[in-house]
Amino acid sequence: MEITDLSIVSQPKALTSGQEPHFLSKMCALLRYDNCSIVTRFYLQTLPKNQVCVRLVNDYNTADRFSDILIGKTINSLLAVKILIGNWATKANMSGIGWEIYQDSALQGCLDRGRYDQYDLWNSHDPKERESLVSQNIYPHGDWDFDSFLLLGFCNEMHPLKSHHDLTVEYKCPICQRKCFEPDRIQRIYLKKVMRYSLLKSVQAVRKGFSLSDLIDLSTFLIYQAMSYYVLDQDYFDKMLKMVDGSSMDCMPKLYQQSIFYALSRCKGSEQIFDHLQQETEKMLAVIGTREDTSFNWIDVQVQAEMFDSYFAGLSLTMSKTALEFQTIMRKAMESTLIPFIMQLIDILYRYQAYLDANFHPTAEEEAI
């Protein structure tokens, strides 16, 4: 029997191909079990015929197990239990959440623990054990992309396709062998505008002589904004078009939940990074300052900025809560190892900006949108 879904979903392309490791695979290593702030606890109950049923602990503090949630029933094997838990948690955003499996309802002996991830859940030393489970109709099914690393899209021939968030890489459709998963023309224009607007704002801040803490707040806010656009799904983009008019602002929290920073915000960490972050932001702003004279037509940018001022005025009201939350998280709850990762993201954004400038020239009608 063939498992077609497994080959697509639960094996990231970066790990299977022989290229350099993708930054998202590094991210998988960073979001390990020790950094998970929330833990879901499961325990087993034995059934006749060598079977067990798995229950989820609802309230950890009480000894009463009446309110626990029944999840399912499998054979008495640890790998089978982990597969059941993974199948149960599909279609959910589970990054930053860990799992623990206990022997009984007293929650004494911990059998295994990890985070919601294919490396922890679909993992065994014996390949024969997997095959024997598959022959008993126990296998991972559904979408095991718990960190929502992959974007669902369609190529030009409408074949379904999944890709990473990194839009700079051009992917080929496996069915029709064409270049695809480029962002739409309109989406590219919006990305370009937002990038230019954010750069403009930062340069203005430099000219006015803001203090360093303000600059850091601004830069984190800008990174957050850029990332929220960066991970934009095409379905949400239609709603964003309406948002420019100020008609609907409801999808912004959802966008935030889709972004990678939502995943980062659930990590524990120390305060040592903050000093390092200051230096990095200074470097970043220096880079922006050099770009002012060479690559941008600032008259166009200021016209576009006026267009976006009304939009961001409305946006800041809804985003103030999440942005504040994000800033506090950036200050307090990030590890020192995450800094190069974020700088790499910023680099990718700049590369994307350069790519847009080099290859893409919008017409007058599209510019008017």
Add this chain to the structure above:
Amino acid sequence: MNGLARRQEYLAKVQSGLPQIPCWPADLMGYGLALSCLPTPEVMASQIRRYRDAYSAEHLPFSYMCYFEPAGGKKRTLKFVLNTDNRRSDRPVLTCLNDDDAIRIALGNLKANHAMSPIRWEIYKDRNLQELVDMGRFDQFDLLGPVDGEKLNWLQLHGIEPKGNWDFDHMVYPMTCRNCGHPVGVNGQVMNIDVAICENCGNRPFLTHSLDEFVSELLEQSGELNGRWLSSRQLHVLSWISSSGANFSQVRLSGEKDVPTAELKVVKLFDAFGVEMLKSLPAEEREQCSQMLSRAKSNMLGSGSKSPALVMAERSYFASLVEHFHERLKNC
């Protein structure tokens, strides 16, 4: 090879790709259909398996909770829990032999003919609802999975066997063919129901109902077509017939006697369609388009080449041509 033997071979291939059970109370493959219109057994099995995985027991939002109570003799009753807080609201559902397999089969018989796809069943030892006995989704694979063949024969002696329609997901659409009255069922999860062909008479039971009125309208107006644009409705009919791969005679089998004259009219209509199409296309594509159009016409009239791959390719090309033509019509 005989037709019956071929059908049995097909069934065996489908059943080998699915979880093994001693008997098959629900025929998920459909019934009364010609073998030529069905997909390959691997596709059929994988689609059914995929549906089962998407609605597996750990995902389902509702549960049908029951527990045991001893009855007289070797029997016991199964009580259904309506409200977990109120013990008085429990109702006895069935009394059965003191055997787990028997109770599972009786539970399936109780909920036969019902649509139970979002609900899972859970059987507990007592009213505390802490010690689980068994659970699963309403499905012949979960209800009959742990039963052996010998055990099933033993249970049949005591009058316990699967009865009624065990298609709890309502995958199969039941229908009687309008032409011959033959019972027909199509699994709508696996295949396009327009493609289904009646085994007895060769009619398309799910297609003819919907297209009869459209085609009769099309035939009435076909005399006036010379030198005019086709309407969007007529194009829709042509694309629908071509996309489902139907001959014109299969559509007009439903009791009407004007099939040869109607075919002549359709030939005229095709010619008019082809002329207009060729006008709108650039000069490079005209030769290819005219060849494909003639082949599509012969296919639709039932006298074309019968190799399935070629037919599929022509069908898709014709559908794309019709869509292209449709867009041009809109722009004009």
